[in-house]
Amino acid sequence: MRASLIQIAVDEGESIESRRQRAAALVREQAGADLVVLPELWTTGAFAYERFDREAEPLDGPTYETMAKAASDAGVWLHAGSIPERAASEGGSAADGTLYNTSLLFSPSGELVAVYRKIHRFGFDKGEAVLMGRGRELVTVRLPGTTLGVATCYDLRFPELFRGLVDAGAEVLVIPAGWPARRRKHWTLLAQARAVENQAFVLACGTAGTHAGVPQAGHSIVVDPWGEVLAEAGPGEEVLTVDVDPAKVADTREQFPALKDRVLGLEPPRR
Numbered sequence: 001m002r003a004s005l006i007q008i009a010v011d012e013g014e015s016i017e018s019r020r021q022r023a024a025a026l027v028r029e030q031a032g033a034d035l036v037v038l039p040e041l042w043t044t045g046a047f048a049y050e051r052f053d054r055e056a057e058p059l060d061g062p063t064y065e066t067m068a069k070a071a072s073d074a075g076v077w078l079h080a081g082s083i084p085e086r087a088a089s090e091g092g093s094a095a096d097g098t099l100y101n102t103s104l105l106f107s108p109s110g111e112l113v114a115v116y117r118k119i120h121r122f123g124f125d126k127g128e129a130v131l132m133g134r135g136r137e138l139v140t141v142r143l144p145g146t147t148l149g150v151a152t153c154y155d156l157r158f159p160e161l162f163r164g165l166v167d168a169g170a171e172v173l174v175i176p177a178g179w180p181a182r183r184r185k186h187w188t189l190l191a192q193a194r195a196v197e198n199q200a201f202v203l204a205c206g207t208a209g210t211h212a213g214v215p216q217a218g219h220s221i222v223v224d225p226w227g228e229v230l231a232e233a234g235p236g237e238e239v240l241t242v243d244v245d246p247a248k249v250a251d252t253r254e255q256f257p258a259l260k261d262r263v264l265g266l267e268p269p270r271r
């Protein structure tokens with residue numbers, strides 16, 4: 001399976017529409033790949049909190065339209081990264097005002113096959129953590145020959161989420177992010193840790209550039225189920241293309257069956 005991670009630069013000098021068209025062109029250039037991945041909140045920037053409400057889109061808004069077409073033009077499975085989503089109210093099309101950090105996944109015919117709302121929101125008592133709602137559902141996506149498990153940026157710090165994805169059959173963990181440069185070591189370390197402990201591929205796609213005064217780490221990374229780094233981007237805008245063999249997941253899990261030794265339901269300590 002050939003995967004292309006589009007580490008797009010998110011800088012304030014560029015309009016959202018220009019970046020959307022540029023992202024679509026980059027997706028089209030990946031025709032021949034099987035899976036293409038864009039990062040987290042690449043329209044606004046993950047740290048541009050004041051833009052979330054202003055630039056929020058319905059699920060079927062302009063990014064959906066543009067990315068559905070780009071996926072079908074290129075004939076690729078597309079994880080289109082995430083958008084600030086303004087959720088529709090239960091009963092109809094009117095927006096209810098709730099924002100989510102929502103990832104969109106498309107099939108090679110441009111059909112929306114999965115939606116993932118980020119579960120762990122970043123910012124502690126400000127930013128995304130207070131401006132956006134919490135997703136509640138794990139999401140896996142069946143591709144020919146493998147199963148993707150999806151997570152977003154800060155989720156990377158929460159191993160139990162990934163165990164849930166593995167229990168649901170995930171073999172390739174896809175993680176769009178807008179990770180800051182000052183915590184780049186955590187990014188690389190956590191990506192490798194999630195790959196080793198889950199004996200799964202990790203495809204982690206970050207942004208480049210600087211927005212809201214936060215320089216981005218870049219350094220998108222692809223790690224195999226043994227923890228080896230197959231490819232790593234530099235800090236700038238770049239497309240990282242790598243061939244991954246999903247059969248390696250079953251091989252690794254068979255040869256070193258640590259996942260079978262999990263002990264669940266441990267007793268809490270007695271005081």
Ligand SMILES: NC(=O)CCC(=O)C(=O)O
Nearest residue numbers: 046122153154178180183
């Ligand atoms: N957008 C994010 O989730 C940022 C996460 C982050 O900066 C960190 O975990 O560190």
